[in-house]
Amino acid sequence: METRSLGTTGPRVSALGLGCMGMSALYGDADRAESVATIHAALEAGVTLLDTGDFYGMGHNEMLIGEALRSAPAARRERALTSVKFGALRGPDGSWSGYDGRPAAVRNFAAYSLQRLGVDHIDVYRVARVDPDVPIEETVGAIAELVEKGHVRHIGLSEVGAETVRRAAATAPIADLQIEYSLISRGIEDEILPAVRELGIGVTAYGVLSRGLISGHFARDRTLAANDFRAMSPRFQGDNLRHNLDLVEALRATARNKGVTVAQCAIAWVLSRGEDIVPLVGARRRDRLTEALGALDVTLDAADLAAIEEAVPAGAAAGDRYPAAQMAHLDSER
Numbered sequence: 001m002e003t004r005s006l007g008t009t010g011p012r013v014s015a016l017g018l019g020c021m022g023m024s025a026l027y028g029d030a031d032r033a034e035s036v037a038t039i040h041a042a043l044e045a046g047v048t049l050l051d052t053g054d055f056y057g058m059g060h061n062e063m064l065i066g067e068a069l070r071s072a073p074a075a076r077r078e079r080a081l082t083s084v085k086f087g088a089l090r091g092p093d094g095s096w097s098g099y100d101g102r103p104a105a106v107r108n109f110a111a112y113s114l115q116r117l118g119v120d121h122i123d124v125y126r127v128a129r130v131d132p133d134v135p136i137e138e139t140v141g142a143i144a145e146l147v148e149k150g151h152v153r154h155i156g157l158s159e160v161g162a163e164t165v166r167r168a169a170a171t172a173p174i175a176d177l178q179i180e181y182s183l184i185s186r187g188i189e190d191e192i193l194p195a196v197r198e199l200g201i202g203v204t205a206y207g208v209l210s211r212g213l214i215s216g217h218f219a220r221d222r223t224l225a226a227n228d229f230r231a232m233s234p235r236f237q238g239d240n241l242r243h244n245l246d247l248v249e250a251l252r253a254t255a256r257n258k259g260v261t262v263a264q265c266a267i268a269w270v271l272s273r274g275e276d277i278v279p280l281v282g283a284r285r286r287d288r289l290t291e292a293l294g295a296l297d298v299t300l301d302a303a304d305l306a307a308i309e310e311a312v313p314a315g316a317a318a319g320d321r322y323p324a325a326q327m328a329h330l331d332s333e334r
């Protein structure tokens with residue numbers, strides 16, 4: 001599989017990473033056996049980057065990845081790289097109660113993640129959201145100490161703005177910034193992308209299918225479980241949903257002309273944005289994974305890109321990408 005570098009200091013990884021969140025949380029029920037089979041199929045296809053967060057199902061996602069790694073052939077397991085987010089605080093009822101980026105908490109989170117994953121180091125470690133009470137230098141400095149001790153290989157960032165990227169990069173080498181980027185979430189293009197490029201920091205893009213909204217598979221009348229993030233997401237509500245799915249129909253016509261699926265078109269568009277960008281795909285079934293990997297074979301020329309942009313112009317989506325309370329936690333949206 002094609003590979004790309006996570007910035008100038010990070011590892012070389014498969015051009016598409018597998019985001020495992022939906023296998024444990026936030027998108028309704030998932031099938032455990034199919035999730036493990038999907039991770040195995042991804043490793044077999046040459047995917048090396050597995051993304052998770054310790055708070056995805058309160059440790060469930062890390063244990064699932066640990067199980068999949070243990071039961072994978074040794075050669076594939078050894079090529080796998082883990083990208084882990086920490087910092088989100090949860091309650092026993094699944095509630096969210098803020099972020100903790102204090103150095104003592106960073107060490108504590110890492111100790112538990114290593115155990116749950118069953119690995120002796122984490123390849124890329126990042127705070128999910130900036131703790132407003134802890135300077136980013138302290139949080140990144142604590143990860144840098146874990147790097148020195150061999151528990152972590154590289155430092156990443158998540159959903160931070162250009163100023164925070166600069167402060168973090170002045171503290172320690174940063175491999176990548178993980179941030180939402182898709183045809184309908186292009187907010188990074190003005191300031192954040194130029195800043196990470198200037199600093200030699202890569203991007204792992206999430207939400208490339210906008211959580212399924214622009215996958216071409218999201219039905220207008222789909223009922224979402226109360227614990228599904230999308231039941232609260234502004235882009236999936238009422239008129240916003242209708243408008244956004246109209247954009248998808250325009251994209252479907254463009255994809256059809258190209259002989260690819262809507263999801264492949266959307267993923268290929270993110271891949272086309274630069275060699276420094278690695279899309280994470282949230283496949284949790286093998287058929288979805290196969291479709292997503294097909295995007296690697298899609299070459300978009302100038303006419304294709306123009307047609308895609310005409311179908312889904314920048315800024316065309318209706319609704320914010322997170323509910324207001326969660327938008328307030330995004331350093332990247334300040």
Ligand SMILES: NC(=O)c1ccc[n+]([C@@H]2O[C@H](COP(=O)([O-])OP(=O)(O)OC[C@H]3O[C@@H](n4cnc5c(N)ncnc54)[C@H](OP(=O)(O)O)[C@@H]3O)[C@@H](O)[C@H]2O)c1
Nearest residue numbers: 019020021051206207208209210211212215282283288291
């Ligand atoms: N740093 C952050 O703040 C942050 C935030 C969110 C996520 N992430 C990471 O990014 C990863 C990607 O998650 P995402 O929600 O952004 O993923 P996504 O790829 O935008 O969306 C995944 C959703 O798309 C649907 N889908 C339909 N066709 C698909 C296909 N061919 N391939 C893949 N998915 C398809 C899946 O639905 P069905 O399963 O119902 O078919 C799934 O619900 C997560 O797993 C997580 O690791 C990071």
